[in-house]
Amino acid sequence: MVRKGFEKELRKLEDSVIEMAETAKKSIDTSVESLKKKDVKLAKETIALEKEMDKNSLDIENRCMRLTALQQPVAKDLRFIASMLKISDTLERVGDYAGKIAKITIKTKDKPLAKPLIDIPKMAELSKEMIDIDIEAIRSKKVEGIEEKLTQRDDVIDNLYEQIYKELLMMMFERPQIISDATDLIFVGRYLERIGDLACKVANRTIYMVDGRRTLIK
Amino acid sequence: MTSIKIKNLNAYYGEKQVLKEINLDIGEKRVTAIIGPSGCGKSTLLRCINRMNDFIDIFRAEGEIDIDDKDIMQMDPVLLRKQVGMVFQKPNPFPKTIFENVAWGPKIHGTKDKSTLNKIVNNSLKQAALWDEVKGRLKDNALGLSGGQQQRLCIARALAVSPEVILLDEPCSALDPVSTAKIEDLIVALKKHYTIVIVTHNMQQAARVSDNTAFLLNGDLIEYSDTDTLFETPKDKRTEDYITGRFG
Ligand SMILES: Nc1ncnc2c1ncn2[C@@H]1O[C@H](COP(=O)(O)OP(=O)(O)OP(=O)(O)O)[C@@H](O)[C@H]1O
Numbered sequence: 001m002v003r004k005g006f007e008k009e010l011r012k013l014e015d016s017v018i019e020m021a022e023t024a025k026k027s028i029d030t031s032v033e034s035l036k037k038k039d040v041k042l043a044k045e046t047i048a049l050e051k052e053m054d055k056n057s058l059d060i061e062n063r064c065m066r067l068t069a070l071q072q073p074v075a076k077d078l079r080f081i082a083s084m085l086k087i088s089d090t091l092e093r094v095g096d097y098a099g100k101i102a103k104i105t106i107k108t109k110d111k112p113l114a115k116p117l118i119d120i121p122k123m124a125e126l127s128k129e130m131i132d133i134d135i136e137a138i139r140s141k142k143v144e145g146i147e148e149k150l151t152q153r154d155d156v157i158d159n160l161y162e163q164i165y166k167e168l169l170m171m172m173f174e175r176p177q178i179i180s181d182a183t184d185l186i187f188v189g190r191y192l193e194r195i196g197d198l199a200c201k202v203a204n205r206t207i208y209m210v211d212g213r214r215t216l217i218k
Numbered sequence: 219m220t221s222i223k224i225k226n227l228n229a230y231y232g233e234k235q236v237l238k239e240i241n242l243d244i245g246e247k248r249v250t251a252i253i254g255p256s257g258c259g260k261s262t263l264l265r266c267i268n269r270m271n272d273f274i275d276i277f278r279a280e281g282e283i284d285i286d287d288k289d290i291m292q293m294d295p296v297l298l299r300k301q302v303g304m305v306f307q308k309p310n311p312f313p314k315t316i317f318e319n320v321a322w323g324p325k326i327h328g329t330k331d332k333s334t335l336n337k338i339v340n341n342s343l344k345q346a347a348l349w350d351e352v353k354g355r356l357k358d359n360a361l362g363l364s365g366g367q368q369q370r371l372c373i374a375r376a377l378a379v380s381p382e383v384i385l386l387d388e389p390c391s392a393l394d395p396v397s398t399a400k401i402e403d404l405i406v407a408l409k410k411h412y413t414i415v416i417v418t419h420n421m422q423q424a425a426r427v428s429d430n431t432a433f434l435l436n437g438d439l440i441e442y443s444d445t446d447t448l449f450e451t452p453k454d455k456r457t458e459d460y461i462t463g464r465f466g
């Protein structure tokens with residue numbers, strides 16, 4: 001592969017990773033929607049998206065390995081390829097969490113929710129916003145202010161999770177018969193809180209890719 | 219041991235300036251790589267360090283190069299070249315026996331005792347990782363060796379006069395990957411005892427063997443830093459473009 005082809009491969013790699021990020025957002029949406037409406041079809045769709053992301057992540061890994069072997073990249077090319085590899089892996093884990101939420105929907109499809117979902121959709125919205133911020137940074141190669149933007153949203157997500165956790169704990173004390181369903185919702189909150197952390201990890205890699213800084217947002 | 223300080227070095231061939239205000243501190247017992255596009259002045263810079271350019275009529279240099287705080291212009295060039303050995307791109311053994319090739323330097327510098335010479339030849343060949351391949355045939359003509367063996371013989375020849383600095387100008391460019399790997403291992407092993415400066419066109423080689431890397435462009439020193447930094451997060455856009463192959 002000559003150098004021009006290399007450039008093209010790098011661009012295609014970026015496109016694939018951004019596509020994965022879009023899929024990750026979609027899977028957050030469908031998973032939480034499926035739970036809200038107890039919609040098994042949406043849940044299955046989420047699981048299909050998870051599978052798709054597993055496949056894409058593997059494909060990206062193969063392409064990164066191949067480019068590394070053939071082009072022996074250095075400097076920004078090396079940082080770019082290493083970051084794409086890590087980011088696709090991180091996004092795949094977002095898909096895994098969405099898949100876990102969808103499996104809770106399937107498991108509890110015939111039972112009503114322990115409580116109406118209010119904070120969980122908010123967490124989902126915030127985590128999607130965070131992934132959007134990641135996407136924009138990867139595309140534009142601009143990372144100014146990204147740490148503040150993500151930290152701000154991640155703090156809100158963490159607080160929401162705390163709130164959900166306490167609220168459901170109280171409910172379990174009062175109505176032990178909902179313990180199982182309430183625990184499921186605590187897990188869902190926990191998964192979304194983790195997704196927020198993963199969005200921060202994507203940003204860490206993006207910052208390294210753009211200017212070589214090693215950051216630890218989260 | 220031996221550090222090299224290059225201060226405000228300017229070099230010219232006739233009217234043409236080929237090195238501009240070079241300031242470079244080369245650390246002792248380290249491998250320093252010099253990289254840059256063809257014609258940027260790498261070989262000229264290397265040859266300044268042991269005054270090999272003195273042989274070129276139209277060559278002229280300003281500035282100062284100190285080896286262990288001694289100005290090389292004040293030194294006897296023959297002794298300087300004993301202290302600063304050089305290995306070239308193409309292996310250039312003399313058309314003599316393997317033994318004679320290595321014993322040549324010490325002989326010139328006055329060693330006559332046969333057993334001392336034997337010892338020097340053995341040690342140098344061992345240090346150059348060639349001993350096992352030639353020990354039974356030291357009386358054979360050196361030109362019968364493979365290219366990679368010849369290059370290690372030239373390194374042994376340089377080592378035989380106990381230099382402190384070794385300059386290598388693209389030492390692997392005529393060698394296959396196996397011989398190249400041997401020379402690279404050798405360079406890394408030798409830095410325990412010697413200060414090494416290597417010119418190479420092979421980025422990966424510079425990244426593999428050197429501790430520090432200097433990037434030259436059109437006679438200017440653009441960037442000089444530890445090798446890991448230079449290849450992971452270079453500071454200058456021109457360095458980045460060159461090492462990632464987006465140059466010109
Ligand atoms: N003996 C000479 N007489 C005149 N000009 C010379 C002489 N040797 C080198 N030059 C010129 O000086 C400049 C630097 O040459 P030098 O050999 O130092 O480059 P280099 O970086 O080692 O290149 P390469 O990677 O091709 O070996 C070039 O423009 C070259 O043409």
Ligand SMILES: [Mg+2]
Nearest residue numbers: 260261262387
């Ligand atoms: Mg040269």
